[in-house]
Amino acid sequence: MPPKVKTEAEKLAMRNTIMDAARELFIHQGVEAVTMRAVAQRVGFSATSVYLYFGDKEQLLRAVVEADVLRLAEALKSTLALSDPTERFIQFGRQYVQFALTNPNHYRMMFMTKHSACDPTQSSIEQHNPEQDAYAQLISVVTHAWHAGVFKPALTDPVLIAQTVWAAMHGLCALEINMADDAWINWRPLPARIQAMVNMCMTGLIKEPTHE
Amino acid sequence: MPPKVKTEAEKLAMRNTIMDAARELFIHQGVEAVTMRAVAQRVGFSATSVYLYFGDKEQLLRAVVEADVLRLAEALKSTLALSDPTERFIQFGRQYVQFALTNPNHYRMMFMTKHSACDPTQSSIEQHNPEQDAYAQLISVVTHAWHAGVFKPALTDPVLIAQTVWAAMHGLCALEINMADDAWINWRPLPARIQAMVNMCMTGLIKEPTHE
DNA sequence: AATGTTAACTTAACACTGTTATTTTTAATT
DNA sequence: AATTAAAAATAACAGTGTTAAGTTAACATT
Numbered sequence: 250m251p252p253k254v255k256t257e258a259e260k261l262a263m264r265n266t267i268m269d270a271a272r273e274l275f276i277h278q279g280v281e282a283v284t285m286r287a288v289a290q291r292v293g294f295s296a297t298s299v300y301l302y303f304g305d306k307e308q309l310l311r312a313v314v315e316a317d318v319l320r321l322a323e324a325l326k327s328t329l330a331l332s333d334p335t336e337r338f339i340q341f342g343r344q345y346v347q348f349a350l351t352n353p354n355h356y357r358m359m360f361m362t363k364h365s366a367c368d369p370t371q372s373s374i375e376q377h378n379p380e381q382d383a384y385a386q387l388i389s390v391v392t393h394a395w396h397a398g399v400f401k402p403a404l405t406d407p408v409l410i411a412q413t414v415w416a417a418m419h420g421l422c423a424l425e426i427n428m429a430d431d432a433w434i435n436w437r438p439l440p441a442r443i444q445a446m447v448n449m450c451m452t453g454l455i456k457e458p459t460h461e
Numbered sequence: 462m463p464p465k466v467k468t469e470a471e472k473l474a475m476r477n478t479i480m481d482a483a484r485e486l487f488i489h490q491g492v493e494a495v496t497m498r499a500v501a502q503r504v505g506f507s508a509t510s511v512y513l514y515f516g517d518k519e520q521l522l523r524a525v526v527e528a529d530v531l532r533l534a535e536a537l538k539s540t541l542a543l544s545d546p547t548e549r550f551i552q553f554g555r556q557y558v559q560f561a562l563t564n565p566n567h568y569r570m571m572f573m574t575k576h577s578a579c580d581p582t583q584s585s586i587e588q589h590n591p592e593q594d595a596y597a598q599l600i601s602v603v604t605h606a607w608h609a610g611v612f613k614p615a616l617t618d619p620v621l622i623a624q625t626v627w628a629a630m631h632g633l634c635a636l637e638i639n640m641a642d643d644a645w646i647n648w649r650p651l652p653a654r655i656q657a658m659v660n661m662c663m664t665g666l667i668k669e670p671t672h673e
Numbered sequence: 674a675a676t677g678t679t680a681a682c683t684t685a686a687c688a689c690t691g692t693t694a695t696t697t698t699t700a701a702t703t
Numbered sequence: 704a705a706t707t708a709a710a711a712a713t714a715a716c717a718g719t720g721t722t723a724a725g726t727t728a729a730c731a732t733t
Contacts, residue, residue, distance in 0.1 A: 420632025430578040453665025
């Protein structure tokens, strides 16, 4: 029973409905376990109608991931208000880890799953806009701290610092998400590992680490 | 044309042949893109005969991964001979990164792909045997360095140190493997990122960093 | 107001996947 | 030479992403 003529706004709403359904399933079952049929059923569509809104599963995934990257930026935004550059830097990192570990399947989707390289010109996210772009936020936080003279003098490239810290935090999150259940590893408690990583980054990067 | 009665050794050889074929395909096409039919064809079998040797695709994958973890241990073994604990620690880490980045698909399979948690009692690898178990090697390297008084006095748990360093190096490798092509990120050159990560770990952990 | 038009949707179908059931082949044993 | 059972091949199933072909009903036009 197809009622006709959807306004552009209604079509956009439909897109969002589908993305929400897909996200819900992705998060609880993992991307690969979710079928297009399941997504369709969840929005009351029959199987193939999803394809009217998204070219294929990959595009649907990409759209959801983009929306979630935006959510990540949203989650990190509060820390940007912190006035002390060092504190901002630390809390930004902690908040990142928190987001990753409370949304492991989001995180896996975003940073651990192979998906076609994104095209910044096509993205709905405004690159370099610190309201939307989490990476731009990171660069901003680190650069400000760098200009404030927070880091060791040997460190001359804030972007390199940022990418190093990101990698460190990502490693922490990725191992936890993927290998937490691995009986081979006698994992130390997660909070201890987080603290140890933060400490290592602090001691390794900051000029005068204030052992918080 | 099935010639009969394979000795146990022949069956094992067949298993290895299949694993080699699977590995070759996994590495070049990624695990998910490889079909059981393709594996079978590559060893001259017809489709379903792989199931005579491996219960299902997951078990085949696990077997290949196990063999590759062993290879990782093999690749790291040479660094264990280094006499200076600090140098051993550093080179072990560098070698790990080298392995990951020259065998990205192996690495993805091992540490970035969700596969059923392994059962150490079932594994063909002897846990805690430093000839075979790369994780045991890591713990050993770090513990020896720790006993040698290499690390900062505040660091009292060698296992925690090891897991932190692993996470840091893993993050470096994982981001490179998964996101190197992402146009969103203005990646610094890989060697610079490796060096920066090594430096951060050194400065953050080692008592008297000898800036190599 | 009756009649096309076409957007929005459904149903049917395809090629392919992992996997199982069944059947064939063939070497060893009786 | 007949029997047996291992080793492999064939056929087939349920489920996947996806495309092609219909179907319905709100609109535009006469």
